[in-house]
Amino acid sequence: MSGTLIYWAKDGSNRFKSLRLTVCSEEDRHSRSLASLRRKRLSRILNEALTQGARLSYSDLCMIMLASKATLKRDVSHLRRLGMEVPLGGRVTGGK
Numbered sequence: 001m002s003g004t005l006i007y008w009a010k011d012g013s014n015r016f017k018s019l020r021l022t023v024c025s026e027e028d029r030h031s032r033s034l035a036s037l038r039r040k041r042l043s044r045i046l047n048e049a050l051t052q053g054a055r056l057s058y059s060d061l062c063m064i065m066l067a068s069k070a071t072l073k074r075d076v077s078h079l080r081r082l083g084m085e086v087p088l089g090g091r092v093t094g095g096k
Contacts, residue, residue, distance in 0.1 A: 004022050
């Protein structure tokens with residue numbers, strides 16, 4: 001079970017760039033809850049985008065993950081509390 005998505009996002013120079021993102025992976029099978037699965041996918045997708053030279057915004061993530069902005073903000077906040085770096089596009093926010 002694995003699945004990738006080709007997604008077009010803006011890079012640092014405001015040009016569109018094609019990204020290959022893993023939305024479904026074998027490691028997802030070991031998630032205990034829906035929230036932990038979503039957070040694992042969120043972290044993986046953001047890091048894959050960053051390694052390919054782009055940062056995703058909340059709008060991008062809402063479309064990719066089929067989740068609300070409020071849910072994703074909660075997940076980002078949770079990951080940051082765990083000490084993870086969350087590379088988001090758009091305005092820069094604090095690490096808390």
